[in-house]
Amino acid sequence: MPNLNAILAKSDENQPAALDRLCELLRIKSISADPTFADECVQAADWLVDQLNDIGFRASRRDTDGHPMVVAHSGGEGRHILFYGHYDVQPEDPVELWSSPPFEPEVRDGKLFARGSVDDKGQLYVHAKALEAWIRATGSCPVNVVFLIEGEEEVGSPNVAAAVQEHLDDLRCDAVVVSDTTMFAPGLPTLTNGLRGLAYLQVDIQGPNRDLHSGMFGGAVVNPAETLARMLTACRDENGRITIPGFYDDVREVPAHEREDWTRLPFSDDEYRASLGVDALMPSDHSTLECLWAQPTFDVNGLLSGFTGEGSKTVLPATAMAKVSMRLVADQDPERIADAFEAYMSEIAPAGVSVSITRMHGGKPWSASRDHPVLKAAARALERGFGAETVFIREGGSIPLVATLEELFGVPTVMMGFGLPDENAHAPDENLDVGNFFNGIASAAYFFEELASNRE
Numbered sequence: 533m534p535n536l537n538a539i540l541a542k543s544d545e546n547q548p549a550a551l552d553r554l555c556e557l558l559r560i561k562s563i564s565a566d567p568t569f570a571d572e573c574v575q576a577a578d579w580l581v582d583q584l585n586d587i588g589f590r591a592s593r594r595d596t597d598g599h600p601m602v603v604a605h606s607g608g609e610g611r612h613i614l615f616y617g618h619y620d621v622q623p624e625d626p627v628e629l630w631s632s633p634p635f636e637p638e639v640r641d642g643k644l645f646a647r648g649s650v651d652d653k654g655q656l657y658v659h660a661k662a663l664e665a666w667i668r669a670t671g672s673c674p675v676n677v678v679f680l681i682e683g684e685e686e687v688g689s690p691n692v693a694a695a696v697q698e699h700l701d702d703l704r705c706d707a708v709v710v711s712d713t714t715m716f717a718p719g720l721p722t723l724t725n726g727l728r729g730l731a732y733l734q735v736d737i738q739g740p741n742r743d744l745h746s747g748m749f750g751g752a753v754v755n756p757a758e759t760l761a762r763m764l765t766a767c768r769d770e771n772g773r774i775t776i777p778g779f780y781d782d783v784r785e786v787p788a789h790e791r792e793d794w795t796r797l798p799f800s801d802d803e804y805r806a807s808l809g810v811d812a813l814m815p816s817d818h819s820t821l822e823c824l825w826a827q828p829t830f831d832v833n834g835l836l837s838g839f840t841g842e843g844s845k846t847v848l849p850a851t852a853m854a855k856v857s858m859r860l861v862a863d864q865d866p867e868r869i870a871d872a873f874e875a876y877m878s879e880i881a882p883a884g885v886s887v888s889i890t891r892m893h894g895g896k897p898w899s900a901s902r903d904h905p906v907l908k909a910a911a912r913a914l915e916r917g918f919g920a921e922t923v924f925i926r927e928g929g930s931i932p933l934v935a936t937l938e939e940l941f942g943v944p945t946v947m948m949g950f951g952l953p954d955e956n957a958h959a960p961d962e963n964l965d966v967g968n969f970f971n972g973i974a975s976a977a978y979f980f981e982e983l984a985s986n987r988e
């Protein structure tokens with residue numbers, strides 16, 4: 533086995549260059565939600581293809597029915613590892629709340645500020661740099677790696693599953709590795725063994741055939757705004773339980789030892805509340821971490837109806853609209869949950885309005901055992917990279933393709949996140965801790981060594 537210190541020294545020498553290179557990728561406005569930026573998504577994919585080819589991979593752009601993905605092979609001996617990440621980013625708005633322009637990366641106080649720095653360009657680049665160090669120092673890759681980097685994760689990966697099916701032979705692997713999650717706290721290397729799924733829907737209520745004078749018609753005509761509010765609040769009872777019939781049917785219990793481990797994580801409800809500026813949390817029988825990681829949710833993401841301008845206007849609006857999402861836990865199925873929600877909405881809709889529901893997107897939840905040897909190898913590698921013991925957590929966010937890849941390949945997924953919870957993913961001033969970026973590169977390099985040296 534070659535000397536890993538020499539390999540890492542090689543990567544340390546190149547630290548400024550690694551950051552400069554990452555900044556090139558961060559300057560590309562690859563916003564997947566906005567069709568105006570479709571060319572930029574192609575540009576980001578092409579940039580990755582060039583970069584991975586330079587490192588010594590065989591990389592190519594694979595077009596899909598949406599934004600393209602990138603597939604790159606290292607070739608070589610050893611275990612087959614599929615690294616999955618995404619180059620697409622969330623829209624930057626509200627742009628006026630950024631301290632520096634979102635697509636002009638800038639380092640301040642050891643943090644790299646830019647849209648996509650932590651989610652997920654910076655994190656995926658960690659693995660490219662770790663493998664580059666190996667290849668430059670030894671001439672080859674210690675494991676057989678394939679990169680799958682997609683451009684539609686932030687919009688629910690609508691076309692990727694089909695595209696992956698098309699390239700199945702190219703993507704076969706013994707384990708999947710993802711870096712698109714967070715560390716539980718600074719200095720605490722973290723593996724994530726659960727993610728929530730998602731069902732996202734839009735509800736439209738149509739009342740009378742036009743907006744009405746509320747004095748001339750109010751009291752006789754059913755009000756769509758009020759109706760929608762009633763229908764939404766009917767989805768949860770006063771104890772915080774979601775009331776959609778059948779909603780909890782497939783919710784799997786958290787293993788007792790896992791729940792027990794969570795009580796040892798450094799977390800306080802008081803600090804959590806204070807950090808958010810709220811004086812109470814939602815009522816629940818479960819701990820806060822369990823509510824975030826292992827319980828499903830019902831959230832109204834947006835509401836629109838009637839007059840919302842300056843001053844007042846006496847109107848009975850003709851329509852009302854809400855965007856609703858439900859985070860799901862194993863073994864809830866997004867389609868079945870969307871069916872249950874639709875059925876409940878039609879059951880409780882009063883006469884006098886019509887309700888129409890549009891399914892926006894969905895993703896399956898994912899959770900896994902923490903015992904697989906490949907996870908033990910990852911835990912050791914993170915310990916070496918960060919100099920502290922690795923903790924296991926779950927997270928409340930969703931990465932729809934993870935469950936799909938597990939179904940397709942039936943292999944374990946290693947989720948090593950290098951982000952931090954306060955790095956403003958999806959928000960203004962998104963940033964990535966530069967120290968975590970470099971410790972991440974070292975950890976990834978150690979991980980490939982652990983896998984190659986066949987310790988388990």
Ligand code: BES
Nearest residue numbers: 651686687688712713714927929930931
């Ligand atoms: N990287 C996140 C998922 C994530 C966030 C995992 C926080 C763990 C902690 C991912 O890019 C994301 O934002 N996913 C979306 C998925 C949705 C658009 C289908 C999410 O969770 O809202």
Ligand code: MN
Nearest residue numbers: 651652685712
């Ligand atoms: Mn992400």
Ligand code: MN
Nearest residue numbers: 651686957958
């Ligand atoms: Mn995201």
